[in-house]
Structures are given as structure tokens and as C-alpha cells.
Amino acid sequence: MTHIDRRAFIRLAGGAAVLGATLGFPSLALGAPRRVVVVGGGVGGCTAAKYLRKFDPNLAVTLIETHPTYTSCFMSNEVLSGDRTLESLTFDYDGLRRHGVEVVIDHVTAIDPVQKTVRTAGGNQFGYDACVVSPGVGFKWGAIEGYDEEVAETIPHAWYAGPQTRILRRQLEAMPEGGTVIIAAPPNPFKCPPGPYERASQIAMYCKHHKPRAKVIILDPKDAFSKQGLYIEGWTQLYGYGGDNSMIEWVSGAAGGEVESLDPGTRTLQTFVEEFRGDVVNIIPAQKAGAIAFAADLVEGDWCPVDKRTFESTRHKDIYVLGDASSAAKMPKSAYAANSQAKVAAAAIVDRFNGREPGEPTFTNTCYSILGEEFGISVAGVYHLDAANNSIEEIPNSGGVSPANASPELRKREVSYAHSWFRNVINDMME
Amino acid sequence: MQRDDTMTKHVRYLLLTTMTLLPGAAMAAAPAAAGPSAEALAFTCAGCHGTDGSSAGPSIPSIAGMDPEVFIDVMRAYQSDQHNSTIMNRIAKGYSDAQIEGMAWFFARQRLHLRPQPHDTALAARGAELHEKHCEKCHENGGRPGDAGTLAGQWMPYLEYTMADFLAGKREWPRKMKRKVDAAIEEEGEQAVPALIHYYGSQQ
Numbered sequence: 001m002t003h004i005d006r007r008a009f010i011r012l013a014g015g016a017a018v019l020g021a022t023l024g025f026p027s028l029a030l031g032a033p034r035r036v037v038v039v040g041g042g043v044g045g046c047t048a049a050k051y052l053r054k055f056d057p058n059l060a061v062t063l064i065e066t067h068p069t070y071t072s073c074f075m076s077n078e079v080l081s082g083d084r085t086l087e088s089l090t091f092d093y094d095g096l097r098r099h100g101v102e103v104v105i106d107h108v109t110a111i112d113p114v115q116k117t118v119r120t121a122g123g124n125q126f127g128y129d130a131c132v133v134s135p136g137v138g139f140k141w142g143a144i145e146g147y148d149e150e151v152a153e154t155i156p157h158a159w160y161a162g163p164q165t166r167i168l169r170r171q172l173e174a175m176p177e178g179g180t181v182i183i184a185a186p187p188n189p190f191k192c193p194p195g196p197y198e199r200a201s202q203i204a205m206y207c208k209h210h211k212p213r214a215k216v217i218i219l220d221p222k223d224a225f226s227k228q229g230l231y232i233e234g235w236t237q238l239y240g241y242g243g244d245n246s247m248i249e250w251v252s253g254a255a256g257g258e259v260e261s262l263d264p265g266t267r268t269l270q271t272f273v274e275e276f277r278g279d280v281v282n283i284i285p286a287q288k289a290g291a292i293a294f295a296a297d298l299v300e301g302d303w304c305p306v307d308k309r310t311f312e313s314t315r316h317k318d319i320y321v322l323g324d325a326s327s328a329a330k331m332p333k334s335a336y337a338a339n340s341q342a343k344v345a346a347a348a349i350v351d352r353f354n355g356r357e358p359g360e361p362t363f364t365n366t367c368y369s370i371l372g373e374e375f376g377i378s379v380a381g382v383y384h385l386d387a388a389n390n391s392i393e394e395i396p397n398s399g400g401v402s403p404a405n406a407s408p409e410l411r412k413r414e415v416s417y418a419h420s421w422f423r424n425v426i427n428d429m430m431e
Numbered sequence: 432m433q434r435d436d437t438m439t440k441h442v443r444y445l446l447l448t449t450m451t452l453l454p455g456a457a458m459a460a461a462p463a464a465a466g467p468s469a470e471a472l473a474f475t476c477a478g479c480h481g482t483d484g485s486s487a488g489p490s491i492p493s494i495a496g497m498d499p500e501v502f503i504d505v506m507r508a509y510q511s512d513q514h515n516s517t518i519m520n521r522i523a524k525g526y527s528d529a530q531i532e533g534m535a536w537f538f539a540r541q542r543l544h545l546r547p548q549p550h551d552t553a554l555a556a557r558g559a560e561l562h563e564k565h566c567e568k569c570h571e572n573g574g575r576p577g578d579a580g581t582l583a584g585q586w587m588p589y590l591e592y593t594m595a596d597f598l599a600g601k602r603e604w605p606r607k608m609k610r611k612v613d614a615a616i617e618e619e620g621e622q623a624v625p626a627l628i629h630y631y632g633s634q635q
Contacts, residue, residue: 051474336478343474362467364475366518378518382525384467398525402517414517416588420491421479427487428477
């Protein structure tokens with residue numbers, strides 16, 4: 001049962017607390033504590049670590065992450081508009097440490113599913129009874145000719161929040177009035193489906209105040225995108241979309257939006273149909289699972305197949321893959337989805353340690369986008385497992401996007417709720 | 432009548448306390464059905480409402496310690512689009528009656544952790560008087576978790592939205608509430624509602 005129940009029980013049981021705890025946690029009765037190693041300190045990894053300790057405080061949980069602090073990608077488009085600082089998105093791992101998670105700052109280089117060990121660049125080795133892998137996405141360099149990791153230092157993707165977000169922000173500030181910003185959106189599937197379009201909105205929001213003759217062009221290999229109807233509504237209302245002086249232009253795949261190559265020197269993008277030269281260029285590359293997923297043989301194609309009841313890898317036993325790197329259709333690759341999946345995996349791991357069959361999973365996704373100072377929209381989904389097809393399906397007649405043509409008051413409230421969503425995702429994953 | 436209400440309340444909290452002590456009893460109270468456990472369902476709320484329902488703010492409400500009947504009523508209202516909702520109407524439709532009941536009992540058992548909020552102390556003091564006079568009878572103990580919804584320490588923007596919806600006729604008034612709010616406004620003018628909200632926000 002829950003943490004609270006145990007606490008209340010222990011408090012009231014007084015002297016019998018030790019006995020109560022022992023009876024409550026069969027894993028302790030078996031001897032040495034069970035070890036879980038969590039690879040990756042993003043939303044999936046952090047949430048899993050916190051909830052593993054919440055479900056069973058006797059577990060030895062070690063989280064290994066390359067960076068000493070976490071910077072959220074969600075809300076980082078607001079850094080581009082100048083509404084937020086990158087520091088306001090950056091958090092340390094002390095909250096997890098207070099939950100009894102051992103946090104190791106190191107880079108995982110290998111996972112041995114037979115010996116059940118994790119090895120790091122720092123030369124350390126960690127044995128595990130269960131391993132959680134939540135590495136996020138990696139990029140398919142080479143999909144756009146002329147765009148690679150080195151070029152990305154000056155023509156940023158900024159699809160991980162951090163130094164590249166700052167570079168993109170500085171470039172926007174340095175851009176001359178009347179300049180052109182080009183965002184090359186990625187093909188499906190990718191992390192944060194509404195993200196490129198929110199980014200265009202946030203950049204337009206900045207330009208509207210500081211460079212009102214600037215243009216933001218989205219070059220897209222796709223013919224449709226997440227929350228499209230609501231974006232068009234918001235862009236029309238806020239940025240003159242569709243009119244002669246529209247600040248935002250979206251070039252669909254059918255209209256020739258797929259970028260084939262980049263000339264970094266002139267910041268010129270070649271599409272099938274024509275050339276586009278930008279004063280500021282942001283290329284969001286095609287994506288695949290993070291590097292460790294490939295190194296640890298957890299992928300089929302670009303992503304990691306899992307048993308969706310538990311998020312255990314179908315390729316290697318006792319390894320659970322969460323979040324963006326997993327194949328979790330039909331959940332999107334979002335922060336909330338990773339948070340939701342992490343709790344399912346944590347519960348399954350604890351169930352198995354205690355000799356129980358994992359229970360029926362349940363999942364939720366919510367995701368907000370901010371198109372203007374007072375224009376927020378959202379998407380929500382409540383999901384259940386379709387065990388026969390190993391797929392995650394939405395509950396019929398639930399979820400979906402904000403209504404079209406909602407009142408200005410509701411759009412404004414959704415901005416406020418977007419900020420609160422951010423605070424609570426951080427709270428639930430690492431505080 | 433007053434006495435009956437008080438009795439009901441005592442029985443309810445006795446029941447709640449018993450359930451907290453006996454996890455098995457809580458399970459037994461939830462209708463036995465296949466599907467996700469009440470805990471698993473409730474954990475999915477935390478990304479927006481904070482771990483175990485104590486929201487880190489600044490606007491999404493805390494639901495920890497919420498009265499189970501209020502929880503169920505609110506979820507049903509969302510399901511039938513009766514509240515001027517942004518997102519909860521879409522989410523509430525994803526759950527069965529039994530699942531909502533299970534989540535209601537889960538959150539009823541959670542302790543509410545409050546966080547400080549910026550507020551105007553003079554306005555809050557005036558709000559305290561208004562509360563005592565017009566609201567305390569239903570929202571007992573300054574609006575702490577009870578059977579009329581949690582107000583004490585609730586995030587102030589959420590209280591503002593909810594009051595605006597009541598006053599604009601976009602949300603149905605609970606029994607007697609309109610009369611009480613009207614009386615407070617009669618007494619204090621347009622500062623009545625902000626004063627009350629600052630009073631609730633001032634509590635930690």
C-alpha cells in the first residue's frame with residue numbers, strides 16, 4: 001500500500017514498527033536489498049527513481065546521469081521569446097537524494113543484460129536486479145546533407161535545452177529587423193510533437209515586440225502537425241497568419257517543405273522545390289532512441305520495443321525502457337507520458353521483486369503549448385492497455401485538444417495552467 | 432439539522448481514519464473490478480496536481496485531503512461539461528464511476544502540504560472576518576479540507592477562476608452559497624471576493 005499508509009501504520013504501531021516494516025517488505029526479509037540502476041536523469045528516469053523508493057523504501061536505487069543538473073526541454077521555447085531564463089528551467093538532483101536515491105554523475109557506456117551490470121565512462125560498474133533505461137532521443141545526423149553535430153554548434157537544434165537554447169536566443173536578439181527565421185521541423189516520430197510550432201509562436205511573440213517586420217518560416221516534411229487547428233487559430237489571431245503580412249509561414253511537405261541540404265556558410269536550406277535563406281536557422285533533426293539504447297542492444301529500428309504492461313524491454317529481461325526512447329504507441333513522446341510510464345514500470349518492478357504479477361497499467365498524457373502571452377492550448381489523453389495487441393489506446397470519448405474558438409479567458413487560464421503543469425511535473429519527478 | 436450534519440461528518444472521518452489504518456479496508460471499499468488499481472489511477476494525476484495531490488502551484492489546485500464526495504461530484508460535473516473547464520472535462524471522461532470513487536478515496540487519505548503564496552495581509556485580515564461571518568458554517572476551520580471543498584491554502588488563481596465562474600453563472604452554485612457570497616459582497620463591495628481569496632491564500 002501507499003507510503004502514507006505505512007507511515008500512519010508505523011507511527012501508530014510505535015514499538016512494533018520494525019516488525020511491521022519487515023512484514024510489509026518481503027524484499028527486506030530475503031536479505032540484501034534489491035538494486036535498481038536507473039540510466040538517465042530526465043523525466044522518465046527521475047520519476048522512476050522517486051517512485052521506486054516511494055513504493056519500497058528498502059530498495060537500493062542508483063540513478064546515473066551525465067550532467068550534474070537537469071534542464072527541462074519543456075518551457076524552453078519560452079527562453080527564446082525572453083519570457084524565461086534557462087536558469088529557471090534548471091534543477092539539481094538533491095530532491096531525489098532526499099528521497100534516498102543515490103545520484104551518480106557519470107556517463108553510462110554499456111549495459112550487460114547477462115551479467116546484469118552497468119558500466120560507466122568513469123570506470124565504475126554497478127550491478128542490478130532491475131535496470132531502468134530512459135535516455136531520451138538521439139539525432140539522425142546526415143539526414144540533412146551539410147548538417148552535423150559540429151554545424152549544430154552555430155546553427156543550433158536546441159532540441160535539448162541548454163547552451164544551444166542560449167545560442168538561438170542570442171541569434172534572435174542579434175537578427176536585424178525584417179530578418180527571416182527558419183525552423184526546419186523533423187519527420188515523425190519525434191520528441192514533443194507540438195514543440196516546433198510552439199517554438200515558431202514564441203519566436204513570433206518576441207519579434208512582434210522587437211522586430212515587427214520579421215518572418216518565421218517553418219519548413220516541414222509533414223502535411224499535418226499536432227494541435228494544428230488550434231495553432232492556425234492562434235496564429236491568425238496573434239500573428240496575422242494567412243494574410244499578406246503574416247509573421248508565420250508554414251510550408252508543408254506537399255508544398256515542398258522537406259529540407260534536403262544546408263549550406264552552413266550562407267544559412268541556405270535547399271528543399272525539393274526552392275531555396276530558403278535565413279538570418280537565423282534552427283534545424284530540428286530526425287530522431288531515434290538515445291545512444292545507450294543502441295549500445296545496449298535495446299532497439300529494433302530506431303526505437304526500443306517494450307511490453308506495454310510493464311515497459312520491460314522485449315529484447316532483454318529485467319531492463320525497462322521509458323519515455324521518448326521507447327516504442328509506446330499510441331502515446332506521444334512527451335514529458336508527461338514519460339512520467340506516467342515511469343510509475344507503471346516502477347510499480348511493475350516492485351511487484352516482481354515481491355513475487356506478484358504486475359497490475360493493470362493506466363496512463364495519462366497532458367501537454368500545454370503557449371502561443372502568445374494570453375493564448376494557451378492543451379492536449380490530454382487517458383490511455384489503457386490493449387494487451388492482445390500490446391498497444392496503448394485512448395479511452396474512447398475522452399481526451400483531445402482544447403476547444404476551437406474558446407473564450408479569451410479560457411485561453412489565458414491555459415497559460416497559467418501551463419506554468420503550473422511545469423511546476424508539478426518537476427515536483428513529481430524530482431522534489 | 433446542524434446536529435445531524437455534524438454527526439455525519441464525524442462518521443465520515445471515523446471511516447476515513449479507519450481506512451488509513453487498515454489498507455486492506457480501503458481496498459475492500461473500492462468495488463472489486465479488473466483494471467488498474469485506484470493508486471495507479473491516482474498516480475497519473477500527479478504530473479499536474481503534484482505528488483499525491485499537493486500541487487506545487489501556482490494555479491493548478493491541490494486535491495490532497497479532498498472530501499471524497501466533493502471529488503466525485505466535481506468529476507461528474509466535468510464529465511457532463513457542467514463546469515467552465517479547460518482540460519478536466521476531457522480527462523474526467525476517461526474514467527468509470529468506480530475508478531473515480533477509488534481515486535476519491537485515495538486523495539481523501541493524502542495529507543495536504545501547503546506552500547506559502549504572496550498575498551496582501553490587510554486584505555487577508557478583512558477576508559478572515561468575512562469568512563467567519565459568511566462562509567465558516569460550511570467551509571469549516573477556515574476552509575481546511577472538509578466536506579465543502581478545500582479553500583485554506585488553495586492556490587489563489589484557481590480560487591479566482593472558480594469564483595469568477597460562479598459569479599458569471601458559468602458554474603452552478605452549491606446550495607446556499609450564492610446567498611452567502613451575495614451577503615459578503617453586500618457588506619464589503621467588490622473587494623469581498625478578493626479579500627476572501629487573499630485570506631485563503633494566506634493560510635499555510
